[in-house]
Amino acid sequence: MxxxxxxxxxxxxxxxxxxxxxxxxxxxxxxxxxxxxxxxxxxxxxxxxxxxxxxxxxxxHPILNKSLKKQIKKMSHVMFGGITHPSAISLCRKLISLTPKTLDCVFLSDSGSVAIEVAIKMLIQYWHSLGQKRISFLTIRKGYHGDTFAAMSVSDPENSIHQIYHNILSKNLFANAPISSFHKKWDSNDLVSFQKIIEENSSKIAGVILEPIVQGVGGMNFYHPKYLKKIKILCHNYNIPLIFDEIATGFGRTGKFFSFQHADVIPDILCLGKALTGGTITLAATLTTRHIANIISMSKVGCFMHGPTYMGNPLACAAANANIKILETNxxxxxxxxxxxxxxxxxxxxxxxxxxxxxxxxxxxxxxxxxxxxxxxxxxxxxxxxxxxxxxxxxxxxxxxxxxxxxxxxxxxxxxxxxxxxxxxxxx
Missing domain, CATH: 3.90.1150.10 (Aspartate Aminotransferase, domain 1)
Structure with missing residues (x-):
């Protein structure tokens, strides 16, 4: 240079x-x-x-490089609207097989922040399809979910890198972050703030969104798995969908393939990114349940209103397939x-x-x-x-x-x- x-x-x-x-x-x-x-x-x-x-x-990595070279000889990109291709089908099949069986609908996008936007839009449209206007999300402080607007709105409003935008973002609900760390004793008082907020606002909460176990840019905190278990129970009791943001932690980083497996719980929506392609090219995925997908699809709109230009990019999907192949060797x-x-x-x-x-x-x-x-x-x-x-x-x-x-x-x-x-x- x-x-x-x-x-x-x-x-x-x-x-x-x-x-x-x-x-x-x-x-x-x-x-x-x-x-x-x-x-x-x-x-x-x-x-x-x-x-x-x-x-x-x-x-x-030779396997990742080979996958890109092989795919680019066929096509580097093709629109995903009205078109499909083998790399995307293979990837979605693999993602469904790797995740809990209830997560069987996959929406591909081009970055982690967009995967969060997609998850948030899914739940807003889900409740709209049920005739309810629910636009508030509940999360915990010290969280970070990305740099786009909906993602910023569910990141900590006071202690995050996005504080400057606080007054123009959608207003969401923030419980105190858990204090019980991953390796130490569980303290049930950690749940008090979250439980109070969900009890008082259950009729207007569209969803709960969390980074499971590991809070990244918000402070690199590792909280107790039991907290995640308790949150899942509360979401189930109040019929509120649960989103897990595994963009940073997915694909083995915490010692489990997905960090939510430390708590043995299952989300209603799962967001993946970063390591999805082994760091070769940008790609993300939002997985959800058939129930949520069907409710959205049965609305007057009749479809989910989102479609990135580079959605399902063949090069990225090929790299992701190769990445998962490497991971499957364990x-x-x-x-x-x-x-x-x-x-x-x-x-x-x-x-x-x-x-x-x-x-x-x-x-x-x-x-x-x-x-x-x-x-x-x-x-x-x-x-x-x-x-x-x-x-x-x-x-x-x-x-x-x-x-x-x-x-x-x-x-x-x-x-x-x-x-x-x-x-x-x-x-x-």
Whole structure:
């Protein structure tokens, strides 16, 4: 990449969560293979983020690449309205076989945020078909569901990255986030706030939406499985559909194929994305029950009113099929288990560090909660200079490495985090 290209990028290209006046520095990646990103200067750095949870098998995986090459020789895209194709049929068949048997209707879209939009629209149209105007959703604080408007409206209105939009978003209902953590004792008081809200508003709630077990960008909190069980019971008692947002956690990240399996409960709608294609190309899916789909289809409108241009993209579906083929070997179980054991062994001792409030580990997720805000640009530069790619935010330093990462590579990530904690200049 030339200096001219770098200057152009700096002046004209708006990167995620960045400023056009004083943008966060970007690092030029020229190629990627396995767990390594190769920078312009030839340096290889270990990716500890799996490209935001998606590249679970690393980069340039031969099976994923082969699937894309094979599909592109046939067609890269074709509209999904009035047309179908083998890659989409195969993918939907696989998704139905992998998920609870009640989730047998699949709506494909092109990003996780859109999958959430689709789920929310489904339930609004579902209740409209039943002659009821229900447009409010119930969720918990510290949640994050995406950057589009309906997704923002069910993300924490005060402590999320979307606070600036709070006054123009649809008003939804927020219960207190559970305090009982995944590995500790269940406290029934966690349910009080949620139960009170659902009891007082049951006639106007269109649905409940949750990130099961793991709250992502809202704080990387891992809550107790019993909380999820109790929420499911309340939703059943009040006949309110339950949406699970598995966009970040699906496909093995928490040690279960889906994180809701830790609680042995089943949602009415399930949203998938990120790792669906193994990090090769964007794709998402919203699965729902035949009951919800039929109610929507029997309305005066007669159909579900949504249809993205790139819905069911053949390339993306082919990649997703190949990704699931890799996962079906069940190597991911061993890989994630080994990552979790190593994180417990080598990351947990950092709890005694003076800058560390908490260390949280679940599956292939490791979280350090710091007592001070990190200086993101400076810490990012420190990580790159020391051979790793980790993107901290607020007071959190976390890693979600590719499942294929080796013991030595994971140790490198942990060791560099330790070095960063020892450098006070990297904190605000």
């Amino acid at each position: 030339s200096q001219s290209d770098k200057n152009f990028d700096y002046k004209h290209i708006w990167h995620p969560y960045s400023s056009m006046i004083n943008p966060i520095p970007c690092y030029s990646v020229m190629s990627a293979k396995g767990v390594y990103l190769k920078l312009q200067n030839g340096r290889k750095i270990i990716d500890g983020m799996s490209s935001w949870w998606s590249a679970i098998h690393g980069y340039n 190597q991911w179980k061993i890989q994630v288990s080994n990552i979790e054991k190593q994180l417990y062994k080598n990351l947990t001792p950092l709890i005694d560090h003076p800058y560390v409030i908490d260390v949280r580990i679940l599956g292939a997720i490791g979280v350090i909660e710091c007592s001070r805000l990190v200086n993101m640009p400076l810490m990012q530069k420190f990580f790159v200079n020391n051979g790793v790619w980790i993107r901290p935010f607020k007071k959190l330093i976390y890693i979600v490495p590719p499942y294929i990462i080796s013991t030595n590579e994971l140790n490198k990530l942990i060791n560099v985090i330790t070095q960063a904690l020892n450098d006070s200049s990297l904190f605000l």
